[in-house]
Amino acid sequence: MSIRNRWLMISVGLGILLNPLNSSMVSVAIPRLQHVFQLDYTVVSWIIFSFYIASAIAQPIMGKASDLFGRRRIFLSGLVVSFVASLLAPLSLNFGWLIVFRIVQSIGTSMMVAVGMAIVRIHIREKQATALSVLSIFLSGAAAIGPFIGGVIIHWWGWPAIFLVNIPFVVTSFLLAWRHIPNDVPSMTSVARNMSFRRWSDLIDAPGVLLFTVGLVALLVGLLSAKSSGQISFSNVIVGLIGFVGLAAFVRHELKAKAPFIPLRTFAKYPAMTWVNVEFMVVNLLFYSLFFGLPSYLQIVRHVSEFHTGMLMLSLGLCSLVASPMAGRWIDKSGPRPALLMSGVLMTFGSVWIVIMTLDQTSPVISVCVALAAFGISNGLNSVAMQAALFKSSPKEIIGVASGIFNTSRYLGTILSSLLISSVMGDNFSFEGFRVLGIILTIIALSLVFVFWRHKESGQLHES
Secondary structure, rough: OHHHHHHHHHHHHHHHOOOHHHHHHHHHHHHHHHHHHHOOOOHHOOHHHHHHHHHHHHHHHHHHHHHHHHHHHHHHHHHHHHHHHHHHHHHOOOHHHHHHHHHHHHHHHHHHHHHHHHHHHHHHOOOHHHHHHHHHHHHHHHHHHHHHHHHHHHHHHHHOOOHHHHHHHHHHHHHHHHHHHHOOOOOHHHHHHHHHHHHHHHOOOOOHHHHHHHHHHHHHHHHHHHHOOOOOOOHHHHHHHHHHHHHHHHHHHHOOOOEEEEEEEEEEEEEHHHHHHHHHHHHHHHHHHHHHHHHHHHHHOOOOOOOHHHHHHHHHHHHHHHHHHHHHHHHHHHHHHHHHHHHHHHHHHHHHHHHHHHHHOOOHHHHHHHHHHHHHHHHHHHHHHHHHHHHHHHHHHHHHHHHHHHHHHHHHHHHHHHHHHHHHHOOOOHHHHHHHHHHHHHHHHHHHHHHHHHHHHHHOOOOO
């Protein structure tokens, strides 16, 4: 790889790592935010919900915008937006403003993720597979070490540091990207400037985005409010109904839209691909329930510091990183099904270990590393195996659409994990609540093992 291409890779890599880094660092910050803003976990969990909902919406929209305005321009704009959000978030007067800046940060980082892979694929002609694998390391590595970085900097400098730590990455990436990412202003730019508002709306499916956002947010607010108050009030029912109606209207709209935000007809046309996305959603539900739930358990229930929590969570990331390359070789040889089956078994074991661990309130804190290692290895297997399963179940002509749906499934699984934690824990974390969470995760993981095992009889996920 030439020196120019290496600098291009570094500039893009430093930009795209901001999204997974910021989504993972916050897992260690939640107890501190609860204390600072005097809020329960249900309310503070919106720091997670808001980021993933905004990412799920922003990434496909920014992908379309890059076709009109150029990928370099979108990438640099994303860095500017991320810089502003990271600078202003620590100055938030209350938790509501922090959520606003968190959403802006999610949009900015999503702009870079949406076009980063495309920039490398277009401008690096030699050893493309190697280049893309390096970007994957930036993405997975940032997610893996995020809790560790978050734990260390919160311990020494407080929660605002998880935003300020972005600034060196943003500035470095911007300077390198300005110099090394080539101009790629497409011929569509002049068309975009003269485009009517209605044409813009149709292009990004604004009605679909609006219905999806309103429906999902209203449903979450209704469910979480009912759980937080401990009773189902009339207002909770109304908000929940608005959510259901909004999502139902979204489904109806998407089935008729010419350029849908989420192409639902594709699910009906390719059922094997649909199952892969459902399974991927469940896999992320399991993984992120531990990822976001365990740090709060350690800090609130076991009184472990942010620093030591980050150190413990590092075992999850390291096991995931070590397992991924080995998973690639295994899947190349045997196909995705054996790796998926093993990942399900490991998540079941990790979930059972959570239950065992919480039965004895004097159990060594270090014992959580057993569950973390099991989930870390399973995540390394899943990250490769689910992608391979997607490629096998999706026709080549729609692989771009399939990849977009695949990422949406990841975000929905993550949102569901936060909803599950909030529903089980309510206002306070406890041994009993975390044990209940472990039991629920065990049941879900066992169901997933059964589904993966059934693939053998149905012929799915076999080498074609």
